[in-house]
Every structure is written in structure tokens, then in C-alpha cells.
Ligand SMILES: C[S@@+](CC[C@H](N)C(=O)[O-])C[C@H]1O[C@@H](n2cnc3c(N)ncnc32)[C@H](O)[C@@H]1O
């Protein structure tokens with residue numbers, strides 16, 4: 184313990200933790216690549232011996248002493264559990280002690296790929312080279328002139344890179360759809376009034392249509408359309424079926440900076456935070472053009488930063504999202520005053536904000552009185 188410090192962590196150990204913060208994400212990635220949670224799950228949830236685990240891995244050979252060290256770290260992260268039991272040899276004699284591993288609750292819920300709550304696509308995406316490497320160039324993103332850290336690291340802008348890399352396009356779309364699945368019930372249960380009575384809706388930048396499908400399922404009379412770039416729409420399914428319903432949505436390819444299909448309501452979920460103010464005003468003006476002459480609304484689902492967030496570092500996740508936008512795109516998270524300015528600059532008449540979950544809000548922008 185440092186002199187003058189309480190019983191808490193020393194400043195030095197805090198700094199070491201920051202310095203090696205990437206280790207946890209990459210160890211988790213290795214656990215996913217090795218399908219450790221799936222193997223233990225298919226072994227009845229464990230416990231499974233180190234030798235059985237080792238012989239079930241999707242790689243041809245492994246040094247079990249190395250695997251044991253990886254498992255030791257994952258047990259420390261509380262992803263897996265471990266027990267040491269005496270190993271009995273073929274003659275019934277007690278030989279060496281043998282490590283056995285089980286799934287901790289977090290792995291059983293989120294890391295088994297067949298679980299409804301599997302977070303595996305989002306973890307593979309966020310620990311990919313394409314997403315980790317740009318963070319090494321944050322300093323470059325501070326220069327005036329608009330080149331993002333992603334462009335410096337990957338040699339292309341974020342959206343064009345995905346267009347040219349189908350595997351990353353698929354991973355990004357899957358990660359976005361996973362994020363949507365976490366928010367769907369909060370959005371539909373707590374904001375039913377926002378959608379009820381709407382005859383047609385276009386989800387602009389709606390990815391592969393996870394949200395449009397959830398809305399179509401909750402409001403079967405509504406004509407729902409997902410609108411996105413051609414390579415994203417090409418990665419989406421035409422329809423999905425539940426045991427009692429076939430959910431059909433329209434899928435339209437296009438560019439929101441050019442024009443947007445007409446509808447009573449336009450949804451923009453986590454789209455505007457990818458763009459600078461001038462680009463957001465352009466997108467919002469195109470949305471306004473797509474709305475009817477009377478009524479209509481734009482439904483924006485985004486983070487609304489509290490005005491003094493830079494003095495409240497407790498909400499680190501929100502600040503990390505904002506930095507993520509700085510690193511990947513030309514966007515940012517915004518305060519209510521910043522949202523108000525964008526909406527009014529795009530020619531809308533009024534707005535209303537509803538808080539829906541810890542991180543997200545619904546901002547309704549109305550074009551007419
Ligand atoms: C951060 S993702 C959000 C996806 C989805 N709305 C969600 O919340 O999961 C932003 C989306 O905007 C789309 N996008 C980017 N540029 C676009 C453009 N010019 N026209 C239409 N969509 C675009 C991307 O392909 C991507 O699907």
C-alpha cells in the first residue's frame with residue numbers, strides 16, 4: 184500500500200491496470216476462438232478435465248501447460264470456475280491432482296453460442312484488429328482536417344472499409360443487431376405511443392433490419408421498411424418467421440445523403456452519432472422531405488449526454504462510446520442543446536425527448552406545428 188493511501192488500490196496498480204486493459208478483451212477473444220464455453224456446455228456444463236478440454240479444442244494440438252495458464256486467467260476473470268480433484272489412475276491409485284473447469288453464470292448466459300443472449304458476435308467484432316488498431320491512432324484524430332483514426336490505421340473510411348470487407352461487414356451488422364436486441368423491449372414497451380397509429384415507417388440506416396422486424400412484429404398493420412447501403416441490405420434476410428407469424432419487411436438499398444423513401448415516420452437509431460453537425464443537418468433535411476405534408480415525425484434513438492458529462496467521469500461507458508465515434512467515424516454523442524440545434528437547423532418545428540434506458544433516449548422531431 185502506498186504511504187498516505189487508504190486500503191484501496193494504489194495509483195501505481197491503477198496505472199498498470201490501464202496499461203494492460205487490452206489483455207482482458209483479447210483473452211476473452213481467445214476463449215471464443217477456442218470455443219471453450221461451447222465445449223464445456225456440451226460436456227453438461229462441466230466440470231471438464233484439462234485433458235478432455237484440451238482434446239476437444241478446434242485446433243490440432245495444444246500444450247496443456249499453456250492451456251492451463253490461459254484457463255487460470257479466465258477463472259480469475261470469473262468466466263469459468265475451477266475445482267481440483269484427485270485423479271485416480273487405472274489401478275485405482277490416487278495420482279496427480281487434476282483441474283476441472285465449469286461455466287461461471289456469465290459464460291453460461293452470454294458466451295455459449297446457442298444461447299439467446301449470446302454476445303459472441305459483438306465480442307468478436309469489438310476485439311477484431313480493425314476495431315482495436317485505430318485506437319492506437321487517437322492522437323492523429325485530434326488534428327484539424329477531419330481524418331479519423333480509423334482512416335489512418337486502415338487506409339479507408341469506416342463505411343467503405345466494410346463495403347470492401349464482407350466478413351467485417353457481416354460481423355458489424357451482427358454486432359449492431361445484437362445491440363438492437365438489448366434495446367428492443369425497452370423501446371417498444373416504454374414507447375408504444377411513439378409508434379402506435381403510424382401507418383408506415385422507414386428505418387434509415389437500419390442495418391439488416393432487426394429493429395424494423397421487431398416493430399413489424401409488434402405492429403402488424405404498419406408497413407415497415409429498412410433502408411441502408413447496398414452491401415448492408417444484401418446481408419439482410421427477406422423475412423423471418425416466429426412460431427405464429429411470418430414477419431415481412433421491405434428492404435430498400437440507397438444513400439440517405441441522396442434521398443430517403445417516403446413514410447409517416449422515419450426512425451434514425453444510432454445513425455446521427457456517426458456524423459458531424461453539417462452531415463446530420465443534411466440527413467435530417469432529407470428525412471423531412473420524406474415525411475407527409477401534414478403530421479409525420481422523425482424518431483431519433485441516441486444517447487443524450489447530460490450537459491456536465493465531462494465533469495462526471497463515472498459514466499465511463501458513455502464517454503467510451505463518444506470516443507469510439509471520434510476514432511471510427513466523424514461523429515459524436517450530443518447533449519440536449521446540441522440535438523435541439525441540429526433539429527431546428529434542419530427546419531423542424533419542435534422536438535420532445537423521452538428517456539428509455541440507462542444509456543439511450545428517444546428524441547422526436549416534428550416538422551409541423
Ligand atoms: C451504427 S449503425 C446503426 C444500425 C442500426 N440503426 C442500429 O441501431 O443497430 C449505422 C448504419 O448506418 C448505415 N449507413 C451509413 N451510411 C449510410 C448512407 N449513406 N445511407 C444509408 N445508410 C447508411 C450503416 O450501413 C449502418 O447500418
Ligand SMILES: O=c1cc(-c2ccc(O)cc2)oc2c(O)c(O)ccc12
Nearest residue numbers: 305309358359362453456457511512
Ligand atoms: O464500432 C462500433 C461498435 C459499436 C458497438 C458494438 C458492440 C456493442 O455491444 C455496442 C456498440 O457501435 C458502433 C456504433 O453504434 C456506430 O454508430 C459506429 C461504430 C460502432
